[in-house]
Every structure is written in structure tokens, then in C-alpha cells.
Amino acid sequence: MKLFAVFSLAAIAAVGFGQSFANPTIIAIPFTGTSGASTPSNISVSGITDPITNITVDLFFLTHTFPDDIDVLVVGPTGASVILMSDVGSSFDVQGINLKFDDLAPNSLPDAALLTSGTWKPTNIGTGDTWTGAPAGPYGAALTPLYGLNPNGTWTLYIQDDLGGDIGLLDGGWQINFRTQPVPEPATLVALGVGALALLRKRRKA
Ligand SMILES: [Ca+2]
Ligand SMILES: [Ca+2]
Structure with a gap:
């Protein structure tokens, strides 16, 4: 049991902690323009103190009859932004797909093919997109530049x-996910080291 506890702590230190914040309110996407009463859609983030090693954003149950019309922008509490998807998927209808945006994903969304559920790099085709009510650009193209900024505060999703x-x-709103890397206190590191050493010695004697 003690050995398990030591290894668990080591595992947490290796992969970090995950924290997610969601706004499940349905966002309607009208013929053209912003998305009615639900836009901008806000998520309040708090309590993150450790350095961020990854940020991902989920869009839940996206349905549209011409995905190329959709431009999705996220703006963080510092004003830094990222275009998650814009002018992708051509005319291929999508129904209830789940899209996760992660800079570590192997591929971008397709410009001229059917969009499918999965994990994708933020993907923007073309230039000059605007979002009614959003801060003026220029807008970011990736999530990585946001890792070093304070994540606590209001994150806003704009869909045009x-x-x-x-x-x-x-249909399912959206969610933002943070992975953080705890910074171990020196005393904790020493305790972990001493604990592991003591266990090794004990096992050798046994
Ligand atoms: Ca339209
Ligand atoms: Ca675009």
C-alpha cells in the first residue's frame, strides 16, 4: 500500500492534474451573424495556480447544414484568443459531432471534406474573419501561446x-480543459526520496 502511494505521487507528478470547466447551454447558430441570446457564451475559470502544460477546448454536439459558414473564436481572460475552427468542412452536413481542439492533435480539420468527431488542431482556412461583439484582432491560431497566461477569469466563445x-x-455547449504541472515543494521532494529509499531498503531486507 505504501509503495503504491509513492508510485501514485510519482505518476501524478509525471502527467499532471486535469481540470475542466463547462457551459452546457445550447448555442443556436442562425443563418448569418452571431448566435442569438447565447452568444457570447462564457465560462468562469478559477482556482488554477500551477503552471499549465496543456489547454484543450471541446464543442459538444455540433450540427450544421453548411459547416463552412461557421467561425469559432475563444477569448481568454487576458484578451488572448484562438480561432478554433473557421471555413472548414465545406458543404457537408454534420449532425451531433463532438470536436476537441488540441495543439497536440496530429491533424487539422479538413477544408473540403466531411467533419467528423475527434481531436483536431485549431484550424482556420482563409483570413479576415470577424466576430460581432468580440475584441478586435489579430486573433491567435493555436492554444499553446495561452499556456503561460493566467487562466483564471472569464473565457468567452464566439460563434459567427x-x-x-x-x-x-x-447542442451540448462547450468546455475548456486545463492540464497543470504541480510544482513540488522541496520538502515534499525530500520526503518522497526518503520514503522511496526506506521502502527499497525494507524490501531488500525482506
Ligand atoms: Ca449560414
Ligand atoms: Ca477563416
């Missing part, structure tokens, strides 16, 4: 539909 005709919705 940039062409008439064709509508959709984000």
Missing part, C-alpha cells in the same frame, strides 16, 4: 455564421 442560408446549433 458568415454566410446567409444554412443554420445549426451547438
Whole structure:
């Protein structure tokens, strides 16, 4: 049991902690323009003190009859931003797909093919996107530059539909996920080292 506890602490130190914050409110995506009463959609983040090693964002149950119309922007509490997806997926209808955005994903979303559920790099095709009510650009293209900024405060999702005709919705809202790397206190490191050494000695004697 004691050995397990030591290894568990080591494992936590290796992979870090995950914390997620969600806003499950449905966001309607109208023919064109911002998304009605639910936009901007806010998530309040608090209590993160350790350095961030990864940020991902989930969009839940996206349905749209012309995904190329959709532009999705996230703005953090410092004003730093990232375009999660814009002008991708062409005219291929999507129904209830789940998209996770992660800089570590192997691929970007397709410009001219069906969007499918999965983990993707933030993907923006073209330039010059605007979001009604959002801070002025320029906007970021990746999540990595946000890792070193204070994450506590209000994160805002803006969805713009940039062409008439064709509508959709984000039926499950969205979520932001942080992975943090605890900074061990020197005393904790010493205790871990002494504990592991004592266990090794004990096992050798046994
Ligand atoms: Ca449209
Ligand atoms: Ca674009």
C-alpha cells in the first residue's frame, strides 16, 4: 500500500492534474451573424495556480447544414484568443459531432471534406474573419501561446455564421480543459526520496 502511494505521487507528478470547466447551454447558430441570446457564451475559470502544460477546448454536439459558414473564436481572460475552427468542412452536413481542439492533435480539420468527431488542431482556412461583439484582432491560431497566461477569469466563445442560408446549433455547449504541472515543494521532494529509499531498503531486507 505504501509503495503504491509513492508510485501514485510519482505518476501524478509525471502527467499532471486535469481540470475542466463547462457551459452546457445550447448555442443556436442562425443563418448569418452571431448566435442569438447565447452568444457570447462564457465560462468562469478559477482556482488554477500551477503552471499549465496543456489547454484543450471541446464543442459538444455540433450540427450544421453548411459547416463552412461557421467561425469559432475563444477569448481568454487576458484578451488572448484562438480561432478554433473557421471555413472548414465545406458543404457537408454534420449532425451531433463532438470536436476537441488540441495543439497536440496530429491533424487539422479538413477544408473540403466531411467533419467528423475527434481531436483536431485549431484550424482556420482563409483570413479576415470577424466576430460581432468580440475584441478586435489579430486573433491567435493555436492554444499553446495561452499556456503561460493566467487562466483564471472569464473565457468567452464566439460563434459567427458568415454566410446567409444554412443554420445549426451547438447542442451540448462547450468546455475548456486545463492540464497543470504541480510544482513540488522541496520538502515534499525530500520526503518522497526518503520514503522511496526506506521502502527499497525494507524490501531488500525482506
Ligand atoms: Ca449560414
Ligand atoms: Ca477563416
